[in-house]
Amino acid sequence: MKKAMTLALLALTLSSPAMARDTVVRIKLADVLKMPEAKSKLDGSVKFYLAGQKTPKVLEDLGSDVTNKKTNGMGKSDEVGCKWATLSALIALEQSAKKRGANAVVDIASYYKKNEVKSATEVECHAGSFVIGVALKGTYAKVPEKNASK
Numbered sequence: 360m361k362k363a364m365t366l367a368l369l370a371l372t373l374s375s376p377a378m379a380r381d382t383v384v385r386i387k388l389a390d391v392l393k394m395p396e397a398k399s400k401l402d403g404s405v406k407f408y409l410a411g412q413k414t415p416k417v418l419e420d421l422g423s424d425v426t427n428k429k430t431n432g433m434g435k436s437d438e439v440g441c442k443w444a445t446l447s448a449l450i451a452l453e454q455s456a457k458k459r460g461a462n463a464v465v466d467i468a469s470y471y472k473k474n475e476v477k478s479a480t481e482v483e484c485h486a487g488s489f490v491i492g493v494a495l496k497g498t499y500a501k502v503p504e505k506n507a508s509k
Contacts, residue, residue, distance in 0.1 A: 385481040411479035421459040421499040426451040429492040440491035441484035461499035472495035
């Protein structure tokens with residue numbers, strides 16, 4: 360009886376959309392880039408420019424892309440989880456940029472559930488009860504080399 364009641368309560372909890380958490384957290388890109396993990400996982404060959412941020416002259420547009428990265432939110436604060444998810448998204452953008460011959464990703468906007476949010480300093484992250492996610496949309500570009508450092 361106790362097991363059946365526990366299962367029923369669990370099923371009710373998991374099926375209730377009102378119980379779902381989707382907390383919007385804004386993370387400063389500069390804070391993510393300062394993380395020791397960012398310094399070891401990003402090689403600096405690609406520079407990141409948020410939409411609205413001063414960007415060097417784009418010499419060549421190499422196409423756009425979207426990355427959608429998630430991390431387990433269990434045992435992490437929303438801020439820590441959001442920083443990890445943002446770093447994962449930046450790593451994916453850097454890898455794709457290098458494959459395309461780009462040294463920058465420009466006009467980066469948050470793109471969670473295809474809802475575009477632009478900020479010159481922050482990335483939008485969504486923290487749920489179990490999963491934390493960041494989606495970024497950006498354009499791969501070649502910019503003058505003097506501006507292409509991390």
